[in-house]
Amino acid sequence: MKKIVKLAALALAIPVLLGALIASSKSEAETNRAVITAATEQLAVQAGSSKTDLISANNAFGIDLLKENIKLAKNTDGSKNIIIGPTSVSLALSMTANGADGQTKDDMLSSLKYGQFSLNQINDGNKALIASLVSSDPAVVLQSANALWANKEITFLTPFLDTCSTIYGAKVSVLDFSLPETVVIINKWIADQTKGKIDSIIDKLAADEILLLTNATYFKGTWSIPFDKQSTQPTNFMSSSGKTTSVPMMNRSGNFNYLKGTGFQAVELPYGEKHISMFVFLPDQGASKPNDTFLAQFTAQNWQTWINGFKSKPGSLSLPKFKATYETNLRDALSALGMACAFDPSCANFKKMCDVKLPVYIGKVIHKTILEVDEKGTEAAATTSVHMMLGAAAPSPDRFNMVVDHPFVVVIRDNQSGSILFLATIEDFPS
Numbered sequence: 001m002k003k004i005v006k007l008a009a010l011a012l013a014i015p016v017l018l019g020a021l022i023a024s025s026k027s028e029a030e031t032n033r034a035v036i037t038a039a040t041e042q043l044a045v046q047a048g049s050s051k052t053d054l055i056s057a058n059n060a061f062g063i064d065l066l067k068e069n070i071k072l073a074k075n076t077d078g079s080k081n082i083i084i085g086p087t088s089v090s091l092a093l094s095m096t097a098n099g100a101d102g103q104t105k106d107d108m109l110s111s112l113k114y115g116q117f118s119l120n121q122i123n124d125g126n127k128a129l130i131a132s133l134v135s136s137d138p139a140v141v142l143q144s145a146n147a148l149w150a151n152k153e154i155t156f157l158t159p160f161l162d163t164c165s166t167i168y169g170a171k172v173s174v175l176d177f178s179l180p181e182t183v184v185i186i187n188k189w190i191a192d193q194t195k196g197k198i199d200s201i202i203d204k205l206a207a208d209e210i211l212l213l214t215n216a217t218y219f220k221g222t223w224s225i226p227f228d229k230q231s232t233q234p235t236n237f238m239s240s241s242g243k244t245t246s247v248p249m250m251n252r253s254g255n256f257n258y259l260k261g262t263g264f265q266a267v268e269l270p271y272g273e274k275h276i277s278m279f280v281f282l283p284d285q286g287a288s289k290p291n292d293t294f295l296a297q298f299t300a301q302n303w304q305t306w307i308n309g310f311k312s313k314p315g316s317l318s319l320p321k322f323k324a325t326y327e328t329n330l331r332d333a334l335s336a337l338g339m340a341c342a343f344d345p346s347c348a349n350f351k352k353m354c355d356v357k358l359p360v361y362i363g364k365v366i367h368k369t370i371l372e373v374d375e376k377g378t379e380a381a382a383t384t385s386v387h388m389m390l391g392a393a394a395p396s397p398d399r400f401n402m403v404v405d406h407p408f409v410v411v412i413r414d415n416q417s418g419s420i421l422f423l424a425t426i427e428d429f430p431s
Contacts, residue, residue: 054125057113059420060300061337062086064113066423067295068333083326083369083424085217085382087129088144092215092384093334094126095146095170096342096362098163099353099388104342111338123167130169132417139224139272139377142414142421144217145193146170149186151177151210154390156354164213177205186212194218194381197370201385209363210354211388219412219421220379221271227252227375232321237405239428240289247429248321249405250375256317257310258400264294265402267317268310271377275416278378279307280319281409282402291407291425298409303420307413315400323372324426330365330384345391359391371410371424380412380422 066084073080090112097108098119109115114122135142146168150156152175164170171189175182187200193216201214227250235249257268263284270277281298283290331343341347348361366385372378412422 054114054117054122054129055418056300056304057117058087058090058129059303059418061090061111061113062420062423063298063300063303064337065089065330065333066425067298068336069328069330070295070425071336072332081324081326081424081426081428083324083371083380083382083422085367085369085380085384085422087419087421088215088217088382088384089330089365089367091126091130091144091146091168092213092386093365094122095148095164095168095213096386096388098123099157099160099350100342100348101352102349104347104349107338107341111334123163127167129417129419133414133419135275137272137275139222140276141218141220142276143193143219144215147189147214147216148172149182149212149214150174153177154210154354154356156211157352160353170213177209186214190214190216190383194383195220197379197381198368198383201366201368201383206363206389208390209387210360210390213386213388215382215384217382217421219276219381220377221276222377223375224270224272224274225252225254226377227319229375232375235318235320235405237320237429240291240407241428243428245429249318249403250321251316251318253314253316255312255314256400258313258315258402259306259310260400261306261309262297265400266306266310267315267402269319270415276412276414276421278373279411279413280402280404281411282404283407283409285406289407291409291427294409295425303411313400314398315402318403318405319373320404320426320429321374322426322429323370324424325368325370327366327368330367331362334365345389348391350388353388356390361389361391363387363389369422371422373410378412382422 062084065086066082069082069084073082093108093112097105100108133142148164148170150172161172165172175185183202183204186202190201191199195218231251232248234246236244237247238244259266264281266279266281268277268279281294283294335343342362345359345361348359350360353360364387369382371380407427410424411420413420
């Protein structure tokens with residue numbers, strides 16, 4: 001049995017589709033993708049840059065957010081699998097930024113990598129991005145929605161609510177936060193939007209909470225070429241800590257889009273009509289923490305270079321069949337990326353959200369994700385909830401062989417828009 005090093009599933013999930021996803025014909029989807037391309041190009045011209053657009057900003061933010069969560073995890077449980085849905089997070093925070101002003105707004109946009117754009121440009125770009133992510137592929141379900149849950153005791157400003165509902169497609173509900181039924185209503189919406197993969201986002205509402213801005217994103221894709229279940233065999237997977245676990249290993253041979261990089265190899269696994277793909281990055285064995293070595297070179301610039309370097313090549317792939325979940329409060333990670341003011345009651349400025357005498361600030365940003373990979377394809381979901389609070393005062397050169405038996409990184413990408421939908425590092429599997 002081959003050793004399998006610690007699988008740090010780096011699943012970067014970025015798709016945060018706002019508003020209820022509606023059925024779209026293939027021509028409509030193609031039109032939407034043309035809209036996002038034109039919109040982001042126009043944003044780049046307006047911002048005086050030909051290289052940076054909204055999607056590349058979203059992707060850069062997602063990679064930084066993943067790395068920051070990995071740093072924080074190492075202070076507690078270094079073997080934790082981390083799955084991030086960057087698009088979900090960026091869309092939820094973009095809605096929130098429409099209620100911010102002054103330094104709070106500037107810091108939020110800078111942390112989201114939007115510093116070169118105006119808020120109007122960001123809103124227009126996100127609206128086009130949301131439209132472009134509708135899938136017309138029968139083998140793929142891609143669905144994302146936003147919602148605002150407002151405390152009935154607080155009056156929110158009309159321009160803020162209008163932007164969230166018209167630009168981001170957010171459902172706006174005014175509820176009594178003192179009632180237990182309110183928690184049930186919010187969690188039911190989360191479960192409905194994620195097809196039951198994530199059944200809740202909150203346990204209770206605090207007395208000082210006034211607004212929840214939520215996003216729920218669901219993805220299910222069937223491989224363009226599925227794995228044969230009869231070829232799945234138990235194989236040892238060794239974590240970075242040296243622990244060995246037997247995992248079901250899927251196996252397939254054939255032609256793949258493949259990349260041999262410096263210190264790693266990678267393969268593309270498309271879904272359905274190949275509009276969306278999973279990219280698996282496997283660091284070379286030898287280092288004690290293989291994923292750490294790879295992540296050091298995982299930047300937005302290198303990501304784009306790598307994506308352009310995949311070439312068709314015959315080979316064999318062994319990939320674990322797995323299910324991983326992740327839940328975290330993103331407050332510390334976002335603060336480290338420059339958003340600390342928004343979480344500080346003495347600094348935060350959300351005067352464009354509501355007109356109250358007490359300070360309004362972000363109390364927490366809860367992010368929950370799930371990623372399942374099997375012989376048929378992939379199912380994934382991400383939810384983000386922004387809680388607004390009221391302050392109180394070496395293979396052959398001709399053929400590759402890729403056995404994913406140690407820590408690796410997974411990226412699921414919308415190949416049409418270029419948006420990263422999910423990012424994951426898998427460090428370990430349960431015994």
